[in-house]
Amino acid sequence: MPEHRSRKDAARNREAVLAAADALFARSESPEDVTMADVATAAGVGKGTLFRAFGDRAGLLRALYGARLEPIREAVETGRPPLGPGTPPQERALALLDALLCFKLDNRRLALALEGTGSGSPYRAEHYEQWHGLLRAVLEQIPGLADSGFTAHALLAATRADLVEHLAGQERQPRERMRAQLANFATRAILASGHQGI
Template sequence: MPERRSRKDAARNREAVLAAADALFTRRESPEDVTMADVAAAAGVGKGTLFRAFGDRAGLLRALYEARLEPIREAVEAGPPPLGPATPPQDRVPALLDAVLCFKLDNRRLALALEESGSGSPYQAEHYEWWHGMLHAVLEQIPGLTDGDFNAHALLAATRADLVEYLAGEEGVPRERMRAQLANFVTRFLASGPLEGPPAEE
């Protein structure tokens, strides 16, 4: 049952690669001029080692992404409001999307690299499915909202890595402004609908 622990050097190399890749992706201008050979060289290992550990480029990207995402995942699944499960849906939706946006702003190159890594659409990626499932579930809790599945996709689409990159980079939109705009967009979406009922105590 102990799952066959990996050898010491293998584990060490894996970490070295992760660290090196992390550094390269944050420093280099565009993700596509970080080649696998670069990563291997920077980590001081051979290409074979790299591919043995991560399968392929997408695998490496995924591992990096997953590692960075971990804290947020926890905050969403078991943390305090406004991200955690105790938050009322109307407040949690904007909070979730803001979290996604902030994450992509903090990991621009990496998110970009992952989303354009070819190898199938980003929509099959495990982490996307997780965000989508979460958002979908929360949207379902809001009365009068139909098509939660599609709406979750549509809202998440507003935080696509290349859009964020374009706005932050080419257009020079500052972080806080972008967050405000997204919040505004989301709020506007949520504010509509069957307002027949009590408009809440706010």
């Protein structure tokens, strides 16, 4: 029984930490302003609990990012339109990119914090590999498309958190304009890559 209670406590603490970190990142001017001590205090847990559960700040960021992205991943994997297999692959690719852009617009500080952790190449990060793999798999279904791996990298570069922050923050571009620009760019890139493959 005590072991069951400790697992429940750990799960409750994890949820409290993720909720606290989420709120702190949403309110912060700069992602660097949010410390592990801030998160522990806001969640009502000790720093030791935080470090045991997540390892370090990067581990906490990955967990929070993963929890926030889960609905998109679920939509892709369960086949919900327009992300699921029932939709033509080009439309699926555009829907996936749009979902990622909207996610990063809605979670600008969190996305910046995770992508700017300085822990090596962003292309080796687990979340990046997952989204690259998903997008590449969709692009591979488009007849005649050349080099789906590179095309997926190039398209995902247009959703990088630092670019999203620059466009939305510094240039103050409206959300709908950014979505339309991404769809236009991605459509042209996919068509150009398809022509090269013919």
